[in-house]
Amino acid sequence: MRNDSEPRGEPPDAERVEQICHAALARDTIARDAFVAEACAGDEGLRYEVESLLRQLSDADGFLSDPALSVAAKRLADRPGHRLIGRQLGVYHVESLLGAGGMGEVYRARDTALGRDVAIKVLPRLFVTEPNRIARLKREARVLASLSHPHIGAIYGLEDVDGLPALVLELVEGATLAERLKKGPLPMADALTIARQLADALEAAHERGVVHCDLKPANIMLTPAGAVRVLDFGLASVAAGSDARGDPAQSAQMTTGSRDGTIRGTPAYMSPEQAAGGGADRRSDLWAFGVVLLEMLTGRSVFAGDTPAQLLAAVLNHDPDWTKLPAVTPVPVRRLLQRCLQKDRKRRLESAADARLEIDDALTPVADEAGAAGAVASGRQRPAWRMAGLATALLAIVVVAGAVAVLNTRQGTLFSQHFAIPVSGEVSQMALSSDGRFLAFVMPDDSGQHMLHVQPVGAPRATVLTGTDGARFPFWSPDNAYVGFFAGGKLMKVRPSGGAAQVIVDVTPSARGASWGSKNVIVYSQRAGGPLWRVNADGTGAAAVTDTVLTPDEQSHRWPVFLPDGDHFVFWGGHFTKDGERSGIYLSSLSGREKAFIVAAWSNPGFARGGSLFFVDERGQLVMQAFDTNSGRPSGDVRVIAAAVGFQPALYWGSFAVSASGTVVANPSTALHQSVLTWYDRGGNELGTVGRPAIMFNPSLSPDGQRVAVDISDPKAANVDVWVIDLKDNTTARLTFDADEEATPVWSPDGGRIAYQSASTGTKVKETSGLGEGRIAAQRPSVSLSIGNNNFPNAWSRDGASLVTTVESVGRENAHLALFRIGDPRPTKLLVTSGHQTNGQISPDGNWLAYASDESGESAIYVTTFPRAAGKWQVSAGGGAEPRWSADGSEIFYLDPERTLTAVAVRTGTAVTFSSGPPRPLFRAPVRPPISNTDFFSYDVTKDGRRFIVNRYVRPSPVAPLNIILNATATEPSYSSFRLIAP
């Protein structure tokens, strides 16, 4: 059966695809897009085929340049363990490879002088990059060689192999404890016998001042005779660049702090102090000892997580599941485990000798009860798990993908922890799942389209959610089954695993954030101005909530965040005049009856359990303020969580997310959403740039083509102002100076004045000489009626006496076009339809008005008569936005939904006659997508219609990594800088 919803028809003809590809390749890079658009005109499937192939061009050069035989050989060469076999190294003849991994390769070799077999471990380059590491390795080796302990793998020497250090070690036959554990838990008596020997080994090493730092089942060998050998003593501490030496008498104080802040070790067995990037001492070994013993008894991992970050978080925050201990576990063993696994090392077991004594206590009753201890101790009964296998295991040291700043521990119990994860593009809006494990974020794809992505926190890669084009302001459902977001004027939801996005409720394109509460009610912003609304998660019951507490001088309630009760929420209440005093974060509830002021701020809030409020302060820092969730009263000092965080002054929004569990993600880049004005010709050839990259929008060319006005956001001053760039000498001059947000400049026909929107007062007009004050041209109507009203100038009438503006107003009324006579406060409604009208543009002869409207369900370009709107002619095909006229009135330009700049020839008669030709795509304009509701114009066109000035998106280079802070509410960070170590 044919599926009617199938979007594509027959696949495009393969030959035709190929022909167009070759023809496109024969052209210049710059002319290519336009050629493809023309060659595939009318056939979207064909065009997609061709474009998806041509997109690969950048990777094609090196691709398959190396023949398969060579590639296969390189792969073989990269597999470790092939380089030494058969070689003679001094007295050692290398026979076979025993194992390989991140910390080097281990070979079996024959000592031809002494006639014994040894293991040779070739260490990785890490050890030679820092000269003193070799020296320390030698020292460590000497100490260990002198230990000669029955439960510590012996070191025979240190050799140089092709410039790399190689340890010559005792070859221990047997299996590792890790291999044994794959078969399940150990019987109590076996586990305790092994633990007894481990404690013995640790005791001996600690007495000589050597800390293991990476004790784990893979480093513990079980010989066929039933003896334990601990391998790799001291290697981890050398690798970490620490100094594990010290006066043995003082060994409790000796630490192995890793100087570069990098965590090295195996996360599952790492002590909390190591997980936090701090120093290790002998108590860290006792933690690992406890983890190993608990794992032997339960047969399962003590701490688990899907990513290193989650695993480390578990080590820091979670208690072991004691219920998994076998019922027969003797009390001394339970006590020992609890004392070993104290997160605060000051409260941990002091010495390995204490551990040994506890086990001795425990072993006696076990022997009595089970009668098995004698058999184990004598080794008569050979347990089935003592099998031969790899003779040694590798020290696997993990360089966690992200440097960890060590944080001080005020109480000594909880750590907050910072690390950074790389991202492939510019991340703007983000949301953390309630448990802090998943991050949803908005990032542009290759074409600049904003898409929703989901990523386990700390994982190296993110998944893009298809069908989320243009997504903004994501938020999670309380059960984390959905990610909610805004797109195309709708509030939507999608499963984080993918699938079709569903509409929850219609809003407007300027909606500002939502939150999904535990009672399955979503509170959301319906538009940039006005109160917050509520809707049930199934889309029913949409109604205003905070309208009852919206004061006359407040313009916007936005950025709601629910508290855990699913009834109360915090939000930002804005007075857009900068001298408005009560802009800040408030506490309210679904009853709509309460509104408590918490703190003055110009930022979206974040919330973590226990009453921690996060926001961006005036200095651009991410800060935290504790408050009483009943009264809203703040308590204690404001604490800085991150020194820098991306901020959008036009939105009053900072680039961070907080989970209820206290995990924070912040984008430190203060240069989010940058663009640069760039000239293009009709073929899409880039002709040059104007000014410097900035966060800007709404370029407007002066009538003489000599200057361009644009609004620029200054994240530092948290303000938006209009600037004028002189194209002759590339000089920039600021036009507006108010603390108010001032945007969307439009030149008067004589070039002497600029109209712009001022957030607090409406449309203003100012002399372009810069002299004089901005005068109010089209005021917001009287304040009580105008909550949330905005007046955005679109175009001047030919005589310079009137302005066409886009009016956005409160209530259910849509954005419409109005005509103001300058100085007259009463507007004429020009055009009101069932949709939103924006971007009114008067034709050069003054008789026509082009505009964008979404009345048909998608944005399209129409023309009507002016100054009285009569008749309606559609100009665009397949959707369009941002119309502009050529100076002779013979063409209208617009952006199609794929942001292709498109030209339409139009003919206007003296009477009411209008006709237009077919739209002709010119080129894909790499515009920065709109962010603020003042973002109307992405480009302007010169009078002759030959050149375009485009607000081109600039991808930051390099892209700043995201900062992750686990347990942000726990203790104060002592470092505020982050570093990234690539994996």
Add this chain to the structure above:
Amino acid sequence: MKPADSPTALLLAWGRGEADAFDRLVPLVHEELRRLALHYMSRERPGHTLQATALVNEAYLRLIEIDQVRWQNRAHFFAMSARAMRRILVDSARAKGSEKRGGGIPRVALDDALLVGPMADPSLVALDDALLALEAFHPRKSQVVELRYFGGLSIEETSQALHISPDTVKRDWQFAKLWLLRELSGERPDAQRL
């Protein structure tokens, strides 16, 4: 090496339908692989790039001694040898891959995952799959890739083997690379329909 056991003789025998000739060819290819791999292990020393290219060419020449083949057989022989190389190299890559992954969900140990970087070349297995998909749409281009990439043939030799002009080989090669790259990136619009 006895002439009857030379790679070329085995390839010819395989071409005549002697199935076991292929099995005897496999270890010879592996031997060349190992020889090359040994060289690459010392590649950290500078100045070896040119030599490496020469070594690869030599390895191919040792496996595919075109001079030993009568003129009228050349095209067929080229095709056979490239097909054999593809099978052997992909099979051995596949064997190593499955050994590592154990068949189920690729769950990487945390210790390994963090130390492993992204792969520079596509995996031979993925490329083999992509090439199969390409064959469904553009059989000749799939052959061009097989001959050039797996068989190590020059543009001139490929054109001889397929009886098409060198320019056509170049165009096919370029288009096939774009197509395969797109396939490997998972962007092909109707890929899920196959």
